Structures are given as C-alpha cells and as structure tokens.
Amino acid sequence: MNDKKEKEPKPKKGKGLLVKVAIALVLVGTGGGGTFALVKSGMIGGGGEGHAKKKEDNSPKLIKKGEEDPYAPKSEGKEGEGESAGTEVEGEGGSEYRTAYYNFTEDFTSNLKHSSALVQINLACSTRRDGRVLLWLKKHELAIRSAILVVLADTPEEDAFSPEGKERLGKRLTGVINAVLTETEGFGGVDEVYFKSFLVQ
Secondary structure, X not given: OHHHHHHOHHHHHHHHHHHHHHHHHHHXXXXXXXXXXXXXXXXXXXXXXXXXXXXXXXXXXXXXXXOOOXXXXXXXXXXXXXXXXXXXXXXXXXXXXXXXXXXXXXXXXXXXXXXXXXXXXXXEEEEOEOOHHHHHHHHOHHHHHHHHHHHXXXXXXXXXXXXXXXXXXXXXXXXXXXXXXXXXXXXXXXXXXXXXXXXXX
C-alpha cells in the first residue's frame, strides 16, 4: 500500500507543472498578440505605417511660386476668391511661396467690449498653403463668421483706434479662424488676416 501511495503523487506533480507551463505560454502569447494589435492600430507606440501616411497626406502643403496647386479652387469670376495659380504672374523676389487670398463675402458688424460703439469691418485672409485652405474657408464661413463676431464683441474700444490694437485684433482673428478650421478639418493654414475696411461708430 505504501508503494502505491508514493507512485500516485509523482504523476500528479508532472501534470500540474505541465498545466502551469501551458497556461503561462497561452498568457504570454495572448499578451504579445494584444500588444502587437495595439501598436499596429496606433493606440500605443508609434502606430502603423499607414496611420502616419494618412496624417501626412491630409495636411495642406506649402505651394512654391510657379508650382501647380492640385487643390486650386476653380475661378468664379470674383476678385480674390479662388483664382487659379495658372493665371497669376509671380515675382522672383520675396517669399519663395505663393500667397492666396480669401475675401469674406459680407461685412462684420459688432458692438465693442464695455462700449456703446459699433465696429464694422470687411476682412480678407491669406494662406501660403494649397487650395484646400481656401475651400475650407468657404465651406465653414458660417462657423468662422460666428467665431469672429465673438472676438469682435470681446475687443476693447481703444484697440479699434490704435494701430497696435488693430494688429492685436488681427492676430486674434487669425487664431480664431485657424481654431475653427482645425476643429472642423484638422488643420488651420491661415497666415494672416487683413482689414479691407474698418469703421467705428
């Protein structure tokens, strides 16, 4: 009887060890596969190659003077809005990149901060990026107009009368336009805002 009892526990130990090794291998394999899947999906690590290429392709590129813009909007006959680069004559000096302009269709009228004065302005903005920025400006003009009116209503009256104040306002407007474009399209691209007219009443 003693011999049988001694022989029975030995096989159980071997089976227990084998089961533990098998479970460990399954856990390691599952963890490695899960990690690989997370890295490839871009949730951790650098992400997959396709993920990086997709992001790079989505952002508007700087367009050099004389270079064809693959996203140039078709000309609608309106001054400054989406004229194709092929009809423009570029100078050899200055910036190596061409500048395209977008004119907002209507004036902006708003009250000024803590003031009974009203400001009425007509705006344009510029980009050195490809035509997608111009297309996005037109597409999201309603949201951009709303954001610009909020900035104007938060502008102190003294900023409307000084060159420095107007420069600060221009920078704030550039920032808010880029914020709207970044929120809606993932990229801003507006370099500067210009006042075509500026009237305080």
